[in-house]
Amino acid sequence: MTVSVYVPFLVTVVLAVLAPRLARRFAPHPAAWALAGGALVTALGWLGSLALLAFTGLAQIPEVAEEGRWSVTALRADDPVYLTVSAVATVTLLASLTGLAVAAVRQVRHLLWARRECARLPGDLELAVLDDASPHAFALPGAPGRIVVSHGMLRCLGDAEREALLAHERAHLRGRHHLFQTAWRLTAAACPLLRPLAETGGFVLERWADEEAAAHLGDRTVVARAVGRAALASAKAPARASLAATGGAVPQRVRALLAPPPPRRALPLVAGAALLAVSCASLAEAASDSEHMIEGAQFAACVTALKDTGAPIPPPGHGPCCHPPGDHDGPGRHSR
Amino acid sequence: MHDRKIDETGEATGRRARGELESGVLAALWAASEPLTARQVQERLPGDLAYTTVLTILSRLHDKGTLVRHRAGRGYAYAPVRDEASDTAQRMHTLLERGSDREAVLARFVSELSEEDEQLLQRLLGEHDGGPADEGP
Structure with a gap:
């Protein structure tokens, strides 16, 4: 419990630092899955550890102890967690859960809006063209999802590039990339340390769709040109006031497409999986430790209660104290 | 039973491919600044699609009300229906x-x-x- 409960936090930090760097150099399809799986497991580990730490603090509140029939004194003697740590964990846990709930409501609302919008778009074709001269193109998830492109965007692309754009957006819809986005958004809301994973995830999805378009057309350069030209055309359109530098995502995509396809390496995936396994194992150990601690404290409470009545004290696991006694009044209330 | 399953997946793939072709044709027409004949559309689509395939897609899109057409020579020239006010x-x-x-x-x-x-x-x-x-x- 002393160390193992903190391991998931450590894993979260390691993952938040390393995963984004690795994922950008990796084949995007497995990278997206690894980032999504990693984020989900890490976020659960984060919440689990916080919950355990919070619980060890809450268990020392006399009213809680009475309810669970365990001895606060025994727990304190056994418990290596400082109350301050426990209090901080409780506050963080509440903040995490609130963040998660807010993000979940928002995400569901947005997805429902997108689905409604898909149905409202004119026509029943896969492609909906907006009669708008400024260049826009995006995939709108729904049932079925739609590709939305403005005629301004179509006019600034060549014939093959237009096909590349369609293949790219189609890849987003077919791969259900909005579900990956949802996973990253929710995990980042629950654990802000995972935000870099969400940002990298967005980039990796674009790379995934780029690679799929390149495979569909059998030509990486055409996709690179389509991305580059669309971005340059968008840059010429009147810019929005709130725009900041976006860290060069488009040049990175173009560069990746002009280079040979990225390798599929297994080692980072195996290492990541091992890290997550360690996190899960530690959490399980911490949980079982705290269960033992509670059992010990229940035993102590029971023994104290028996002492009060003057009965002989049995060894652990034997006699009336192997189960919490039901007919005593508040046996865990007193300390020695 | 097994055969029907294959047919169904084949049909689904066919429908999907048709959807993709429709998108390509519609995008080509929107990208052009003037109405295009079936031959011109065929030239602007990647791969070597049969002329009759392009013609079929064009008339289907016209039937759906996505395209307008007018006589051009012996055939038709097609243009997307614009809806600026939409x-x-x-x-x-x-x-x-x-x-x-x-x-x-x-x-x-x-x-x-x-x-x-x-x-x-x-x-x-x-x-x-x-x-x-x-x-x-």
Whole structure:
């Protein structure tokens, strides 16, 4: 419990630092899955550890102890967690859960809006063209999802590039990339340390769709040109006031497409999986430790209660104290 | 039973391919500045599609009311039905220009460029195709 409960936090930090760097150099399809799986497991580990730490603090509140029939004194003697740590964990846990709930409501609302919008778009074709001269193109998830492109965007692309754009957006819809986005958004809301994973995830999805378009057309350069030209055309359109530098995502995509396809390496995936396994194992150990601690404290409470009545004290696991006694009044209330 | 399953997947693939072709044809017509004949559309689509396939798609899109056509020589020239006044275009335009947190669910084709990005991109593309568009509408 002393160390193992903190391991998931450590894993979260390691993952938040390393995963984004690795994922950008990796084949995007497995990278997206690894980032999504990693984020989900890490976020659960984060919440689990916080919950355990919070619980060890809450268990020392006399009213809680009475309810669970365990001895606060025994727990304190056994418990290596400082109350301050426990209090901080409780506050963080509440903040995490609130963040998660807010993000979940928002995400569901947005997805429902997108689905409604898909149905409202004119026509029943896969492609909906907006009669708008400024260049826009995006995939709108729904049932079925739609590709939305403005005629301004179509006019600034060549014939093959237009096909590349369609293949790219189609890849987003077919791969259900909005579900990956949802996973990253929710995990980042629950654990802000995972935000870099969400940002990298967005980039990796674009790379995934780029690679799929390149495979569909059998030509990486055409996709690179389509991305580059669309971005340059968008840059010429009147810019929005709130725009900041976006860290060069488009040049990175173009560069990746002009280079040979990225390798599929297994080692980072195996290492990541091992890290997550360690996190899960530690959490399980911490949980079982705290269960033992509670059992010990229940035993102590029971023994104290028996002492009060003057009965002989049995060894652990034997006699009336192997189960919490039901007919005593508040046996865990007193300390020695 | 087994055969029917194969047929069904075949049909699904066919429907999907037809959907993709329709998108390609519609995009080509929107990209052009004037109405196009079936032959012209065929030239602008990648791969070697049969002329009759293009013709079938064009007349289906016309039947659906997505395209308008007028006589051109022995055949028809097709153009997309424009709807500048449509509230969808307006709504989307406002959403994208003003920005909104709903944007989060859209997978946009390109993100915005900083000025350095723009120069870098010009260089990357310039290095690679050695000049401006060699193909275009």
